[in-house]
Amino acid sequence: MLGLDKKDATILLVVIALALLAPFLLNPFPSNSGLAQFNAGYPDLMQRFVIFGIFAIGFNILFGLTGYLSFGHAAFLGVGSYSAVWMFKLLSMNVLPAILLSIVIAGLFSVLIGYVSLRRSGIYFSILTLAFAQMSFNLAYSVLTPITNGETGLQLTLDDPRVLGQTATASGNIPATNVFGLEMRSTYTMDVGAWSFDFNAGYYLCAIIMILAFYLSLRIFRSPFGLMLRAVKSNQQRLNYTGLNPKPYTLAAFIISGMYAGLAGGLLASMDPLAGAERMQWTASGEVVLMTILGGAGTLIGPVLGAGFIKYFENIFSKINDNVLHQWFSFLPEGMEDTLVFLLHPFVGKGWHLTLGILFMLVVTFLPGGLVEGGQRLSRLFRRRSRDTDTTPDPEHHPKESPHVAE
Amino acid sequence: MDAIILQILNGLDKGSAYALIALGLTLIFGTLGVVNFAHGALFMLGAFCAVTLNRLLTLSFETIDETKTDFLGNPMKVKTPYVEAWFGPETGAAIIDWAVPLSILFAIPIMIAIGFAMERGLIKHFYKRPHADQILVTFGLAIVLQELIKLFFGANPIPTPAPDIFRGSFDFGVLLGFDPNVIIYPYWRMVYFLFAMVIIGGVFAFLQFTTFGMVVRAGMADRETVGLLGIDIDKRFTFMFGLAAAVAGLAGVMYAPINSPNYHMGMDFLVLSFVVVVVGGMGSLPGAVLAGFLLGILESFASMTWVKDIVPGIDQIIIYLVAIIILLTRPRGLMGRKGVMED
Amino acid sequence: ARAFTNEPGASSVTLGFNVPQTGPYADEGADELRAYQLAVEHLNGEGDGGMLQTFSSKVLDGTGILGRKVEYVTGDTQTKSDAARASAKSMIEKDGAIMITGGSSSGVAVAVQGLCQEAGVIFMAGLTHSNDTTGKDKKANGFRHFFDAYMSGAALAPVLAKMYGNDRKAYHLTADYTWGWTQQESIQAATEALGWETVNNVLTPLAATDFSSYIAPVLNSGADVLILNHYGGNMVNSLTNAVQFGLRDKQVNGKNFEIVVPLYSRLMAKGAGENVKGIFGSTNWHWSLQDEGSQAFVKSFGTKYGFPPSQAAHTCYVQTLLYADAVTRANSFEPCAVVEALEGGDSSLPGIDSPSNKGYLFDGLGNGPTLYRAADHQCFKDVLVVKGKDNPTSEFDLLEVVEVTPVDQVWYEPDHPMFAGGDLGQCNNGA
Amino acid sequence: MNVKPDFSKNANMAATAPAFLSIYDMHAYYGESYIVQGISFNVHEGEILALLGRNGAGKTSTLRAVARMDAPQATYGEIWLDHQPLHKMKSHQAARAGIGLVPEDRSIIPGLSVEENLQLAQIAEPVGWSIDRLYDLFPRLGERRKQEGVTLSGGEQQMLAIARALARDIKVLLLDEPYEGLAPVIVDEIEKTLIHIKEQGITTVIVEQNAVRALELADRSVILDTGSIVFDGSAAEVLENAELRAEYLAI
Amino acid sequence: MGILEVKGVNKRFGGLQALGDVNLSVAENTVHAIIGPNGAGKSTLLNCLVGKLIPDTGSVMFDGKSVLGRTPYEINQMGISRVFQTPEIFGDLTVFENMVIPAFAKRDGAFRMHAFESVANEKDICIRAEQMLVDLNMQDKMRMHSASLSRGDKRRLEMAMCLLQEPRLLLLDEPTAGMARADTNNTIDLLKEIKEKRDITICIIEHDMHVVFSLADRITVLAQGTPLVEDAPENIRGNPKVREAYLGEAA
């Protein structure tokens, strides 16, 4: 199917199913139960899941395949966002031209940075990309304020020209982002018994783009190009002596991942038309690195999982306050309730960083391949249970991919 | 001229902080090859050693003073530090006043212990793992350390002054024949600079005049073979980690009076210290120190008004700009060794 | 089906408290949260009622808001506009919050205010001091109780002139971002109007931690006053550095060298320790104020938490009450009705003769009579000029109020050039 | 605790002289792949044993397991050297106990000069030959003492690896393909050195593809095939037994 | 005029004259062996041919075009492939994938994006890669990670990768070192066959005289960076200078 073998097609189908059914899957708890706190199926967070998923998928094409660890990819995300917002300000509120421009500008920007940074490898490369991104951030925060609106972030205003659209709505507000009239924020809420599910136009646009982005990365992973990238990671010398110049391959990977980042940035701005400079800070670049490693660098689906994991903590755990804890444990006797709340208190709400830090350490220590490895171990456990003998070698003619490019 | 001397002095001072942090980082990152994102946290822990000692020394008992009232109108509780009660108000106050220098003694064993624990408990499993994994685990650790400090000390900076005699500044310009007030320099920064020199010298001497440095470098390049030669490299790595933690911690202790410590001060320095180490060249201690001073001085120059008039915002980006230029003209930074983390 | 975004049900109403819980302003955020929790208690009729009794509007009776129990959700802004918006969105989309409040930086306030305008909920800003919040970035759905940079300048300058004379040369260090710029612009204008000369204004990077290279040249510049347009960690460090360099012990132009910090907060003062002693600045509110409202608030806050509230806590508490009051007066949660109630008909501040002196006037919440001005949703009230206390009696007693600048001295017109360019737009009900 | 295990049950162990190095039922894995599949053999004090087999037979793995390297992991079995239980040691302890391994890839340490590579070997006690004596043995190394070890020519690296082993006071020298990449004259030299070492009482296990040469030098031989021992006997026996040679050594 | 013409090549490393005025002419479609003591500069010479090193002076012409100043991949594209002394393979990839890469390089010539095709669908490439593995008798290791091959197998893999490219000039740096005797013989046969079937010139460095004398049409003896003699194999064997400097008893 679609030029994929059976296994990859299955992976793709799973991703499609997950993405399309996310509003159900992420809202497993009835909306008035104590556990509703853990529901993540509201439009903004779902959008973030897939958008950062796209960012991480793209980053993984560079890092997972070539091993070049860029510490400056947030710069492309930021540039993408700024481009998109400018498009909204100047052209129209339709997201398609904005997203296209984000990709193009981020692509151009990554040609520039990639060309220079790729003259070095290893840690020297990482620091070069970091330096470029930090420069972009610092400039965006202050000197370039006329373009970026500095600290506050680039916003839409009521007097933007918007040559192909309206400056303000009839009711005197800033018009909403849309695709040919379909507003990104329009949401259909389905109430089923105690459950409530949100179907948001913006989310589905992002989800479809994410599926396309994922499919693309799947193809790249299985392509000769992907193989070359892995060869770059493994032994550049040998590649050179095999008659292939590694540089165009790495540069192409860099640009592709830069464009993915630009796409993610454009989508972020399309869902919420504001572009803040912090998007370009090293911590943001670090975040996508963490997402990728946490999920499993070099695996197909890992980065998406990693992105979801981190965003979930940022948005859900940070909102659990003592009040909520008391509600959960209110069924317990007074003393016990207070003790439990006291014990959990440092780990939630303002302590969500602490929990995240501990989880980083646990995951990377016990699951060297990231979350994907966790999944693999689980499935192996199940398979072992169901089928004890599984040692017959695969008679298939062509070799399977080597393990580090697994699902 | 005076302005230039002034900025060189400032640069030396900033540089000694950068150099000291980079020195510790180089021991772990440049020499052991572990990308240690928790190094900033170690620096921060050092500073909080000073804070803690300060707190310990000012541990107080409360007495109620009926003549005064607190903000709610209740009788005021007055705190008297135990040390003042034990040693008399003057000696007690003097001891509290000298809390920061005293913390050096306090910090060394603590930081070494933290370094050991960190290496034995965590890092040792990661020598053979990809750098990416090291980043994740040390970043996780950094967050945890940071959050723990925040849990106990809050997010706000905590003033930790230097002893009274080091407060204020002396007029350096007068010594050089300039007018008064042209070149002034705070005493404590002078102390910091000298302290940095001593530590840097000490670490250099230790690694230069013993085979320790060579063994650790060899161990990093090829652990297996070093083991074959009968050397227990694990022990040395642990020791090296302790040393690096101590250097980072001492840098932090002495930095506390310069800027009030807060829980995220480590993260603020982290990126910069990586840049310094890499610009200096991976695996090179002199490189790290040189780069620290160089970047410190350049940063100071870039903050001069006339420089900023020519290139607005140059002080925002100077470090990164210089880093890029150096890395593009010198493939392995200023003094990097071949083959260290180039893949 | 709903008439407006997150129309509450019959039994409860949810408010969103969006404060920095991580990052450098986490302590400030924690104090804001405490105030919010206190306000919710008081609204729901628990506790001692705090400022409900002193508030000039008497419609709040401790039965929640319009008979609905007040519930709340909290979120973490991380002091980043992106994260703050994400957090606010989750409160709106997931938790059904009908009003968002909080924040401790202008960037965040402006960003969240914009979001609330688009989503159709009310935004009651927390700590935000930039002129832009109710200037070029003002929004119909957003309100600010905190004072702004212009007011700081206007309140501080006369006091500075009184203390240091009219013949002073000022050297500015300014955080290189929007808030820093507006702050600097305001104080420069105010001091120059009194005859001060501005020797230099140097922008410093937000990320700077060591200001030595910016401070060292100050003494040699001929200036005799250093104005630090810094906030938070920047301010703590730049002030500490300045004192380290011994600036305060020096004499220049035959005068004592002085340092000024236009915007003060108690937490910052704590961070800078001894260094704040004798240094002037301005603040929105201080717990030592003796009016009835402030006293009541300090008492209930102090009794509950064991220490006095910060200015951020005060503002956040007041904002919650003001919102509840407006809803009750409007007898509706509909944002446009609430906006109308907060813009408040025709009351005006006494003693100010201006067509724009129109809005919602109230008293009893500290700072004396206060006007929510209809034209830009900015609060006008007395501004405090404070000084670092020389002999603090406790760890909270760091600032002393040296002057309460009456509101007419800090008054400005909505079209003042420092505030021009924005458009309040129309209130938005969303849905 | 230093008691030798009773090997009498094992037929192969019927030894004439007391065993100096005994490997008993050793199993070793690389991750999940089972490579060394339960081998037992003895080496007597002062003898030279040739360990032979085809590519991939497990020779290198055996030597590495004996030297207690991390990979392959010897999960089962016992190794005794001169009454010391090697199987309980880590590689650095085994090295101190007297194991000297010359690895097949030579493992010259990058970043270190020739001399530093040798010094490194003399940091842990007990040390063996002095560096000067080693330079006498391999004058080429002396000429290149300041050069970075990894830039040496292939053969020079081989010399350095052997010299480095001799720089330690070893009881057993494990040589993994020591002749590889060496000019025939040098091979002659090294052969002489090995004989010389043998005279000094050092026990040697040599793995070599040039089987004939190794057998001519060795007293005894063990032949491996897919991780198991297929022959254990005198070297002369292999040289005479054409069938054996053809089957397992293809010569 | 040979296909490869090396004229007056010099290369110094600091104080060491690694190559001194080397002249070498390799005739098309012959096997030319370079032998010489360790550290003679043989590998250095090959490094100069493939662009790893740039000679201080002198010229290197391949097929009438200068090699100097070109990058390694350009030189390879001219038709020169090299097997290294220490195996250079893609350790993270499987054996099969290792083979696929040179197949692509051969077919596409240079950088091609082909990001949307699938490796598995490139039938001709896969077949070629597999066929070559079969030729070298490595088909059973096809799906192994190449890093976990034994050393001899790594050698063979690298050679297979080079052969797959069908270079016009094949440079072999000790291709059979560490290879079992049987495989050495297979390799000799394979090389002979390839030379016969295809238009290929081979330049080989070896210390194994069996290989050298079975294959070589001409032999150059290099000593201390300078060619000592160049002659037909039979004459080399008898040359007393060569015997003394290099061959020792092996002759």
Ligand SMILES: Nc1ncnc2c1ncn2[C@@H]1O[C@H](COP(=O)(O)OP(=O)(O)OP(=O)(O)O)[C@@H](O)[C@H]1O
């Ligand atoms: N790191 C590794 N991981 C997995 N398998 C390995 C690894 N190293 C070696 N092997 C496998 O172990 C087996 C034995 O390898 P070993 O290196 O011991 O053979 P050898 O007898 O030394 O061969 P050679 O003569 O080629 O050096 C081989 O099949 C090899 O593929």
Ligand SMILES: Nc1ncnc2c1ncn2[C@@H]1O[C@H](COP(=O)(O)OP(=O)(O)OP(=O)(O)O)[C@@H](O)[C@H]1O
């Ligand atoms: N990068 C380098 N720096 C310094 N000396 C070097 C460098 N590379 C090689 N040499 C020296 O140059 C000489 C020639 O080395 P080369 O590798 O060419 O020898 P070779 O003939 O291939 O020997 P072998 O048969 O042992 O592999 C050696 O003495 C070696 O030490």
Ligand SMILES: [Mg+2]
């Ligand atoms: Mg082997």
Ligand SMILES: [Mg+2]
């Ligand atoms: Mg060679």
